[in-house]
Amino acid sequence: MPSNAEAPPAPTPLRVPVADSHTHLDMQSGTVEEALAKAASVGVTTVVQVGCDLAGSRWAADTAAAHDAVHATVALHPNEAPRIVHGDPDGWSRQGARVPGGDAALDEALDGIDRLAALPQVKGVGETGLDFFRTGPEGMAAQERSFRAHIEIAKRHGKALVIHDRDAHADVLRILKEEGAPERTVFHCYSGDAAMAEVCARAGYYMSFAGNMTFKNAQPLRDALAAAPLELVLVETDAPFLTPMPYRGRPNAPYLVPVTVRAMAAVRDLDEDALATAISANTARAFDY
Numbered sequence: 401m402p403s404n405a406e407a408p409p410a411p412t413p414l415r416v417p418v419a420d421s422h423t424h425l426d427m428q429s430g431t432v433e434e435a436l437a438k439a440a441s442v443g444v445t446t447v448v449q450v451g452c453d454l455a456g457s458r459w460a461a462d463t464a465a466a467h468d469a470v471h472a473t474v475a476l477h478p479n480e481a482p483r484i485v486h487g488d489p490d491g492w493s494r495q496g497a498r499v500p501g502g503d504a505a506l507d508e509a510l511d512g513i514d515r516l517a518a519l520p521q522v523k524g525v526g527e528t529g530l531d532f533f534r535t536g537p538e539g540m541a542a543q544e545r546s547f548r549a550h551i552e553i554a555k556r557h558g559k560a561l562v563i564h565d566r567d568a569h570a571d572v573l574r575i576l577k578e579e580g581a582p583e584r585t586v587f588h589c590y591s592g593d594a595a596m597a598e599v600c601a602r603a604g605y606y607m608s609f610a611g612n613m614t615f616k617n618a619q620p621l622r623d624a625l626a627a628a629p630l631e632l633v634l635v636e637t638d639a640p641f642l643t644p645m646p647y648r649g650r651p652n653a654p655y656l657v658p659v660t661v662r663a664m665a666a667v668r669d670l671d672e673d674a675l676a677t678a679i680s681a682n683t684a685r686a687f688d689y
């Protein structure tokens with residue numbers, strides 16, 4: 401294993417515990433128990449496990465049922481919906497949707513998400529939204545249909561909506577407005593600028609900041625964080641992705657949340673305990689746990 405793939409050291413524990421509002425434990429090495437214990441040892445006592453396809457969403461619901469520290473969200477990822485409709489030429493979908501299934505297959509998968517969304521340990525519907533970075537124009541119709549269906553499911557079950565928005569800010573905001581956003585909507589891995597943060601603030605959307613806010617070129621993200629109302633700010637890892645500086649390129653996991661919380665506290669010129677207290681309350685309010 402190359403040295404740059406080694407797990408970063410555990411940071412100094414937070415004095416005030418927080419939640420990792422968005423993680424993918426099923427894509428990380430080690431067991432769930434190990435990940436939760438390591439996270440809890442540095443003050444990350446709660447995680448939101450996010451499903452990206454039907455199998456992953458079932459796993460998230462099962463894992464949340466088995467662990468008090470885990471809450472689940474369920475969805476077909478914006479890059480998954482077109483694969484179900486059109487097939488998956490690269491074959492890397494865990495669901496193995498290599499054969500085009502058309503709209504009927506998407507509807508069937510959405511039915512499965514709908515059933516999971518009714519479970520009490522499932523606190524949100526997502527990650528859903530739009531991704532114009534990985535999905536080309538041919539996948540946009542499927543992506544949009546799936547996004548609109550997820551918004552409806554979230555509202556009907558009274559669950560939070562978790563948004564994945566990559567290079568699609570205007571369209572995501574437009575569709576949310578057209579459909580009517582659920583009472584609680586979270587922009588995961590918030591990637592807009594300060595002007596968009598003001599739009600989100602007016603709509604009451606939560607903004608969850610990930611490790612990429614520590615990257616050198618991420619000044620617009622830090623400006624957005626500075627502009628966001630404190631009561632709408634969350635933190636997440638999106639692990640195993642987006643490992644914060646100075647560990648960029650090494651595997652991410654929930655126990656690294658304190659690194660990002662400290663970088664966020666510096667941006668807001670806030671005491672780390674005060675920021676952690678706010679984040680903790682915000683996450684519980686956003687996901688209603």
Ligand SMILES: [Zn+2]
Pocket residue numbers: 527564565588589
């Ligand atoms: Zn995402």
Ligand SMILES: [Zn+2]
Pocket residue numbers: 422424450527638
């Ligand atoms: Zn994610």
